[in-house]
Amino acid sequence: MLDGRTKHFGRSGKMCGDTFQKEFLEWTYRRFEIDKLCGSNLLHCPACSQEMHAIGVDGNRKQYRFRKASGVEKGFYDGVFLAKDDDVSSFVKHVHTKTNHALNMYRGEIYAYAMYLQKELSSAGTVGFFCCDVACKYWLYLQKVVQACPELEELLKMHPLLSVMHAKVHEWSCELKWGGRNHPGAGNTTREEVEQVNSFISRAAVTTKYMSKTVWTDIITLLAMGWNERKFANMDHMLAKRYVKNVKRLKEETSLLEEKQAELDINDTVLQEWVAEVQQWHEGTVCNSHLAIKRAIFDRLMLVNRLQEEERILGQEMKRHWGSLQRAAGTLEALSQQLQDQSNAVELSEGGREEWLSLPPEEKIE
Structure with missing residues (x-):
């Protein structure tokens, strides 16, 4: 495909796919850093980041092939969207150490992943409800862990909710107690928003399943930020x-x-x-x-x-x-004023501007 585009635009030579991929990721990361300097963050919702009504935790795919990956270098977006493996592992180890391995390790380890995400998401702001496909089982696990890890007690201040689709396949007594439809203040959200994002990201699985862990992390992060960017543009x-x-x-x-x-x-x-x-x-x-x-x-x-x-x-x-x-308009106005002040400080005369334009490129850089 790259060679075809090269010929279509009248260029010659062969384009290296690996080099092109690396340059593309470098370019997108530079854009990401520029957006941060401008006060824009595509991983924070402008409508609910400070006071989140609800957060959801759900899984998509288990990456067993990454277990054997050794000597993996860090990607550009390491820890930006996907949590760092070392942070997750240390948290799970801490929980298992505090509970003296009194839990079922297979089930407990999976719940510990959900608990890590709950802890990280709650640190960004106030959260009212916690949505999970098996909230009825997870919340009992969380209560036991908090007894051994009092520092996680803040997580119990959220109200657990079953997602709408999964609540229908639980027993009615379970749906009545944990279903979001029956909890005051829960609103009418479907609590399946994570499934929507996973469905979008999974479209790229045909390609990403062949990628290394480093590139896979960067591409998944770009897809998530692209989803958010389109959502923000149409937010109103x-x-x-x-x-x-x-x-x-x-x-x-x-x-x-x-x-x-x-x-x-x-x-x-x-x-x-x-x-x-x-x-x-x-x-x-x-x-x-x-x-x-x-x-x-x-x-x-x-x-x-x-x-x-x-x-x-x-x-x-x-x-x-x-x-x-x-706030974004105020930030833009402040940056515009700053650029204007800088341009006025180095303003050239008409003769000086013509002389500067006549210089060769290497002297302009100097």
Whole structure:
């Protein structure tokens, strides 16, 4: 493909793929450093980075082939998006040492990876909810680890949630306790956003599975930042669209709930009694009768409550996004003023500018 583009643009000679790849990664890393100097970070969401409503942890692929990789040099983006292997290994070793290996090592090691990500993500700002496909099992593990590692106690301040798709395949008692639809303040997010990113990154697996660990790390980081860049560029339209859809759906679901109440001939007081009965059933007290009907009305009421919360959450995210745009505009104005002041300080006369332009390139650099 590279040779074809060389001929298409009228150039001659053969282009080395390895050299081209290295130069491309160097160029992208320089752009990354320039963006950092300008106050731009594609790994921090402008709408929720400081006060994150929820974070999610999920796996994609197990890289068994990297176990045998020896003498691997560091990539340009080492530790930027993907965590450093040494940091993860030391954390897992620390947890296993503190717990005296009282846990199932196979299962415990996997949960320790999720706990490492939870710890790192929570350090960036306040987090309300923690989403995981097996939150019902992971949270019990975390509680045991915190008893041996009190420094991780802050992680328990989050509220654990099951992702929507996986909650449906758990027992209903488990879904009722851990499902996000039934937790006050959770909103109406799907909690499957990590799956969306993994699906996008996995498209490159046909190529990345042949790469070395160093290049693989850099390419995966570039793909993640590319995903975020497109998301940031469309953030205003996306938030506005989600808000409009949420308001429309809230009206529809509220109307359906009222119709269901009229059909069953129950008022708000009876409705709250049914909700309490369903919650007591989860705690061990079985409802007297009509459990299926009470569950249906319970689910519909929970959906209406979550949609009301989602409206408030979206309003906060739009406000934070607007604030990030104002800060970016202020940073851009300050940089422009700085460049203008520097250009005024070295401003040349007309004759001096013509003399400078007539110099050979090597003397200009000097």
